[in-house]
Amino acid sequence: MKRWLAWMLLLLILCASAAAEDLGALSDYLAAADVSALGASAWTEEAGGRVLSVSPSADAMVSLCAEGGRLVAISVTAPKGDLCEKLARLALLPGGWIDEAALDAMLEKGEGGAAGDALLTLVQGELREGVYLCAKGEMDDLYWQPLHGGEDRHKSPNCSGMDVPRLITGAAADALNLPPCEKCAGGKAE
Numbered sequence: 001m002k003r004w005l006a007w008m009l010l011l012l013i014l015c016a017s018a019a020a021e022d023l024g025a026l027s028d029y030l031a032a033a034d035v036s037a038l039g040a041s042a043w044t045e046e047a048g049g050r051v052l053s054v055s056p057s058a059d060a061m062v063s064l065c066a067e068g069g070r071l072v073a074i075s076v077t078a079p080k081g082d083l084c085e086k087l088a089r090l091a092l093l094p095g096g097w098i099d100e101a102a103l104d105a106m107l108e109k110g111e112g113g114a115a116g117d118a119l120l121t122l123v124q125g126e127l128r129e130g131v132y133l134c135a136k137g138e139m140d141d142l143y144w145q146p147l148h149g150g151e152d153r154h155k156s157p158n159c160s161g162m163d164v165p166r167l168i169t170g171a172a173a174d175a176l177n178l179p180p181c182e183k184c185a186g187g188k189a190e
């Protein structure tokens with residue numbers, strides 16, 4: 001009987017972890033993130049999520065990709081240097097998806113990877129760099145929007161011409177009228 005219960009419990013845990021398709025409630029994250037430590041004043045609504053422009057450089061931002069009040073991905077982008085790493089630490093650690101040691105190791109190696117129920121991605125652009133955390137299993141439904149270089153929606157974060165992108169939902173890409181890239185997102189050449 002006890003073994004039967006243990007198996008049921010294991011099955012329940014497996015089902016629960018397989019169902020983790022977001023990073024939690026957007027409101028929970030907004031309450032936990034320390035905006036002043038990030039060097040900004042307030043989040044603004046944009047592309048179905050929230051954006052935090054980090055001063056003094058308008059080139060640095062934290063962008064929250066959300067759907068139906070659930071946080072799906074976080075994009076941290078900044079000019080190359082220490083700023084991006086510092087912002088990534090401040091923006092990603094409060095959510096508890098990844099611990100500091102794992103984040104440090106990934107940033108040091110310049111590699112992304114699985115981080116619990118999330119996926120960490122690092123992108124090096126020409127002048128900028130980005131750190132991205134996305135709920136596992138959601139990446140296929142999201143698009144990369146260039147922040148500098150182009151107006152297309154992409155499926156590859158390293159597609160040509162982008163100096164770092166951010167993650168947005170398909171609905172946000174539709175609302176922004178971003179056509180699919182013909183190289184990586186099945187768009188047609190005109």
Ligand SMILES: [Zn+2]
Nearest residue numbers: 154159181184
């Ligand atoms: Zn592309």
